[in-house]
Every structure is written in structure tokens, then in C-alpha cells.
Amino acid sequence: MSEVSKKVYVYLENGTFLEANSFGADDTVVGEIVFNTSMSGYQEIMSDPSYAGQFVTFTMPEIGNVGVNDQDMESSKAHAKGMIVRKYQARYSNFRAEESLNAFLIKHNIMGICDIDTRFLTKMIRNEGAMMMVASTSISDKDELKKILENSPRIEDVNYIEQVSTKKAYKHETSTYSYREFEYEAAPTAKANIAVIDFGVKRNILNEIVSAGIGVEVIPNDFSADDLIAKYNDKSIDGVFLSNGPGDPLVLKKEQEQIKKLIVAKIPMFGICLGHQLLSISHGYDTFKLKFGHHGGNHPVKNIKTGLVEITAQNHNYNVPDNIVEIAEVTHTNLFDNTIEGLRYNDSPIFSVQHHPEASPGPKESKYIFSEFLSLIKR
Template identity: 60%
Template sequence: MSELKDVYLYFANGLSLKAKSFGKEGTFVGEVVFNTSMTGYQEIITDPSYAGQFVVFSMPEIGIVGVNDYDNESKNASCVGVIVSSYNDCVSNFRSQGTLADFLKSRNIMGICNIDTRGLIKLLTQEGAMNMIASTELSHIDDLRKALESAPDISQINFIEQVSTKTPYTHTDSVFDFATFTYAKPQKPKAKVIAIDFGAKRNILNELTSVGLEVEVMSHTFRADEILARFKKGEIQGVFLSNGPGDPLVLCDEVEQIKLLIEANIPIFGICLGHQLLSIAHGYPTHKLKFGHHGGNHPIKNLQSNVVEITAQNHNYCVPESISQIATITHRNLFDNTIEGVRYNNKPIFSVQHHPEASPGPKEASVLFQDFATLCLSHKA
């Protein structure tokens, strides 16, 4: 690998650092969060929920397994950049089709290395997620500070418009079979659902088809009346609300449409952002966590089975405790006791904050997809 170019970092708290750049060069602004996963950096980078963010990896060595076409969670990568302790450009993996550096460059993502990520993660846990600017073009602190101060805050940006599909389509893939390196054949559809794309990961859609659901993906600009008309005709049996990036309180139009779905008593399953939007639509606004939950090794307790499950997580926002007034809390995070899942009282609606599809991470909570399929099959319009 050729000699790496200097990159200059400036954080909202006034910290400035000098590192090396191995991805796209230029000037980038975003919110800094950290991820505790030990594997799966390609899935993390291509997760649309990271739109507008720099991801700090706690795993110190990144790049050795390269990248491949199978591990993308979306067609594009939405994160602003990645920050690692040590980047390896020498690929050693039989599945690899290229280097991470080339992958980032082709997708306009900055790569930052040769930095004390342990110290940076400690800072984020103490002071919380914060905005940062990184540049291979600007080096003076005053220039970096002015550019950062003039940039919009992540809470003011509707990232859904960037990551949601523009046209409806039917998702036909199922879960990936690593024994044959092909996608498993989906079950014969037993029911059909509409998946609202707020930035859906591919493996969430794969899991839905794997339990016998025909999945039609629609844009975040969906109209509830059109969906409900099809529900009443028996053309569809449920609605899935996907994960996605940004502050859910920004999505006022989407919340209004979700309210109409709730009133119609249609089966609904929400994951991550979908979970948060359901809470807001019920009248219980979300709040931002100090540094969020991002990783593939987060323990939660399933309060219904009394079993501890290790889960994949990627969120900065949380539903309030007061939601227990209208819903049963089904899951809790064992790191900070925040709510990880709810089932709404007297309604065919449930949601979880964690990612039962993993990718990367364990799939101990994947039974939730079968629960949704069962709900769709048993509930009548």
C-alpha cells in the first residue's frame, strides 16, 4: 500500500488529532459512535442506519479479510467514515474480492487509522456521541472548527430520504447459506407483508422471506390508506417497519401514516427505528442515549422466556419507560436496563430495539420473525 496521507480530526469538544487516511480523501463531517463487534466490519459499514456517522471500531485490526459481494447489507454504504487503530491492506481470506480501502474509496467513505481507538472510545463513553470533522484538505484548527460549527447537526437531517428505496419492489432473496455460498430458497409464501423501507438491512428482508412471508418493499413516503385498502381486500396480511438512521422525531409525516395503520388494527412488527416510530405514534416520544448501543455482543433479557440473549445492536435513541402504560415490556438491555422490546396491549403490534437478524452477530433472537409470520396468519382484517 502506498504511503498514507495525513488526516486532521477536530471534535465538538475541542479535541484535535492527527491520523492517517486510507479511504476516500476530502473533508467529512458526522457524528462519532463506536461499535464493539469483533467481526463483520463490511456489514456494519453498509448498514444504512449509520448514515451521517463515523464508526469507531473497538476491534484494533481491521481489513485482513477484505470485502466481498455477499456481505453488503445495502447496495450503497451510508456511513461518513470509519476509524480504526490499525488498517491491514494485505488481504488473507478465501472469500475476499478486494481491499477495504478500495471499497471505501468507491463509496465515498473516509477511512482513518493510526489512532488510539481505546482512548477515543473511553472519551465517547464519558462525554457521549459528538460531531467531528475529518479532513485531508484542512489542517489548521481554526479552519476545522469553523467548518464543523457551520455544519448541520445530525438531529436536523432527514437521512431516510437518502437511504429509502425510491420505487416499490418485491424482495426474493432468503438467508445466506455459508455451506454453499448461495442464498437459501425461500419458503413458499404463506402470507404477504409490506415492508416500509426506512433504511432496511438486506438480512432483515431475508429473514422475513425465510419464515414464509412474501415481502413487498415500499418507500418511506408510503400512504397508509393504500396499504389498508389492500389489507381489507386480503391482498396483504401485515406491515413491517424497518431500521434506519437519524433522529426518529424528525419523521413527522411517517409518524402520521403509522398512526393510521395502528388505528386500523393491522399486524405490525418494528425493528430499531421502526420500534421507535411506533412508540412516537402512540404518543410516547423517544430520547437520545448518551453514546447509544452499537455492537454484536449486547446481552438482553427476554422477560417472557426469562432467557438472556446476546444480540446485535445499532441505535442512539430509546423509547421511554412510560410506554408501559399501554404496552408490555418484553425485553430489557442488561447493560443499562433500557427497553429492548414491547408488545402493545390489545393490539397485533410488537417491536424490538435490537437486531434479531444480526449480520453481524448472533441470531438468538431470530424467532421474532416467525412470531410475526404467525401473527399475520392468525389475524383477520
């Protein structure tokens, strides 16, 4: 029996109207459409909080063939608005699989769109930029869908951080997962302790921090800088990590004000993705939106210090401005478009990267950055 349930109708803000098939949840959903070039890791992508508010178009044509399992979740649930694939494979084959992708999407109330020309969509996004769209399994009228889209908030108008951040602080003690032994590796003894500000942190980022020998307490996005400064002064923590997360960093005014206080206090900090962007804004350098963003597990980044090219995982629509070199040294650059991928601030114990150094679902060659954070806070 096929898991493809019914027709779905798609309307994009540039006027494109498409008919396809659906799997997963039935609904009428509005979100921003982006494309992802990863060859694997669709479950990690769908459960990455940074994709909140977005439809993810996969350039990999066959999706669903390895099923899903609890081990590969990057958070407690799926956060994307929906996934768009060329061909959905209902029949999965993997010894680690626990259920089908269709069952997973239904459980998390996420729409799947299939039997659609993803090459056409990807080229359109590349040429015209990321845009808003609406998809419905119940409404087929183009004008009605257009009206729904026009009356819905845009992704930059929504504070998705409040939806994905933890509501209470917790300790994270799990280390990285070994796919050779099929179990979590033993966590090393912590040589330092940090507070992780959760803007939508991925589980494997926390695993990598613990594996580097750092104790982790995850705290909500509505944190108090004064509390963290007090903890730093009494040596309860040795530094602060600013996580990845969804949406436009410029809307996070309260978070920016708290980060400014941490900067003034000279607390060692490390930011990834949204954290990288918030550090730039808090230093007085506003971010800008890229045309179609960087989304995928195969993006080349050059390490300026070593000269080596690292293949990285990426997931962002926003970037820091070039004139930030007035106060920071560029440590990494993106070889696709020469945008800034890493910074080390001149007069503060602070550094950040735009890409994701954790190996989930991307490669492992950037994971040394977590050890660099330990070295920074030990100094």
C-alpha cells in the same frame, strides 16, 4: 505499497484535535462519532443504512484483514460518513474476499482514519457522549476545522431517511445465505404477505423475513397509509413491517402520521430499531437520545417471557421511554443499562424490538422473532 494515503486531521466538538493517517477516500467530512464493539462484520456495518451520517469507531483493533465481497453487503452501497480504526490491514486474506477495504471505501467515497488511539476515543465517547466531528485530508488548521463544524448541520437536523430509502417499490424474494453451502437457501412458500416500509432496511432483515415464510414487497418511506389499509382489507397484504434506519425518529413527522392511521386500522405490525421507535412515538410516547447509544454485535438482552439471555446486534442512539408500559408489555430488556428492548402493545396486534434479530453481522439467537411475526399475522 501501503494503502495509507496521507495525513488526516480530526476536530471534535469538545475541542479535541488529533492527527492520524487516512485510507479510503480523501475529503473533508462532518458527521457524528460513535463506537462499535463488534469483533467482526466491518463491511456489513459500513453498508448498514442506519449508520448514515456517522463516523464509526471500531473497538476491534485490526480492521481490513478479511477484505470485502459483494455477498456481505447489507445494502447497495456504504452509508457511513467514515470509519475510524486503530490499525488498518491492507494485506487481506480470505477466500471469499474480492477486494481490499481501502478499494471498497474509495469506490463508495468513504473516508477511513487509522493509526489513531481508538481506546482513547471510545472512552471519551463513553464519558462525554456521542458528538459531532469533522475530518479532513486537506485542511490541517484547527480553527478552520472548528469553523466548518460549527457551520454544519447536526445529525439530528438531517432527514437521512430520504437519502437511504428506496425510491420505488420492489419485491424481495431472496432467502438467507448458507455459509456452509455458500449459496442462498431455497425460500419457503409464502404463508402470508407483507409490506416493508423502507427507512433504511438491511438486506439480511429482508432475507430473514422471506426465510420465515413471508412474502415481501418493499415500499418507500413516503408511503400512503390509506393505500396499505385498502390492500389489507382486500387481503393483498396481511401486515406491515417498519424497518431500521438512521437519524432521529422525532424528525419523521409525515411517517408518524401515516403510522398512526395504521395503528387505528388495527393492522398487524412489527418494527425493528427505528421502526420500534416510530411505533412508540406514534402511540404518543416520544423517544429520547441515549448518551452514546448501543452499537455492536455482542450486547446481552433478556427475554422476559423465557428468562433467557440473548446476545444481540445493536445499532441505535435513541430509545423508547419507560412510561410506555402504560400501553404496552415489555418483552425484552437490555442488560447493560436496563433500557427497553422489546414491546408488545396491549390493545393492538403490534410488537417491536430495539435490537437487530437478523444474524448479520450479529448472532442468530434472536431470529425466532421473525417466525413470531408470521404467527401474529396468521392469527
